[in-house]
Amino acid sequence: MSELPSPPPDPDDISPWPDRVALLDERRRVLERLVGKSVGPARLLGLLLVVAAFEAGWALVGVGLRAVDDTLDGFNLVFAAFVGLVGVAILVPTLAVVAAEAREDRAVRGLLRSWTALDRDPRGDARFGRGWLNAGWLLVSLGCVAAGLLVCGTLSGAVEEGHRTPYSTLVYVLGAGIVPIIAGLAGLVNTVAHLRWLARTLDPVPAARRPGGAHR
Template sequence: MSRRTLPPPPPPIEMRAWPDHESLLADRARAMGELGRLSIGVPRLLLFWLAAAGFVVGWVLIGAALKSFEESVDVFSYMIIAVMVGLGLGCMVPTGLAIGFGIRRDKVVRERLGQWASLARDPARDARYRFPGESLFWLVPSFLLCALGLWLCIAYPATARRGEQTYAGVTLAVGTGFILWLTGLMGVAKAVIHYRWAVRLLGTVASRETDDAHR
């Protein structure tokens, strides 16, 4: 979902040529800071929401086409429906691919964060990689989006009345709710995964400091 180049992984042991430990820590801090922002930063969240919104727009177009199909009576109406379906697929396919590529990119980012984190320890800088504000910005709206999607999936069909809501309308609402629920769930999962990674990172640092103090 972003063409920004990722920081490379740390070089293999036999190719490492840092002149001193401080140089290693400086490169580690730059790489981890950049990877952390690419993973949990606000621009990443906005791109994710933009892709999800495009997917929702595509589904709404297809749902509107289904509703029109129930009421269509002439060839012109069917042509309009075909155009709406084409536009809907034109929105859903590229945004779905963008979300899929973004998930794969996130996996690479997490792997590289782990590689740079295991390279050394730097208690003075590692606390900043918790990104508490960014994590909260991912968690709270995503949770609300998840709740809204779940409500649409459950409440709308439960309150639908024969003759008032069409099958296409219920399908549109449930599909939209499912997309919102899945989008919110992915955002919540991302915030939780980053929090657990940060806890492990800081916990490892704390345990090492304790071990060094006892020696």
């Protein structure tokens, strides 16, 4: 993950920009970087890769669990331990990436608020309203949720029919279904947060200046 831009200077300090044009120019460059990190194509691809990596690691863990369920002999135990360790070796760095991305997302949202508050530029900020990208985030996020619900639905169907489902299968299917659901919901939250930020940025009349606002 690349380094984030620095926070803007304190408004009470001496401005480092010679004029408003220079301020808006740097503000635009920083916001472009921050928006890219928040809802850019690379960020969306990263979400899909994280889900794919977790599913691959979890699938190996599930194979190991089912191998132990089948027969408790020496070969199955060795096989289960091997594939389980490989699965864990995939899951641990994947979870570390998820935690790092969550921290970065919080930092990006804080920087977006700080740099946006420096000045208003609704016309210039209109470039951040990339409709195709927002639609892509919504479609991918909803697709992840739907896929997770479909996976969990296969398990509930088997239980309702009275089949005896091994505990290893229950654990595997629930994990395989819940992760895409969580990832999809996180994507939806991220998209909605970006659209709310964009709406406030493009609003020609700040809320504080409307009738009944703080500045009347």
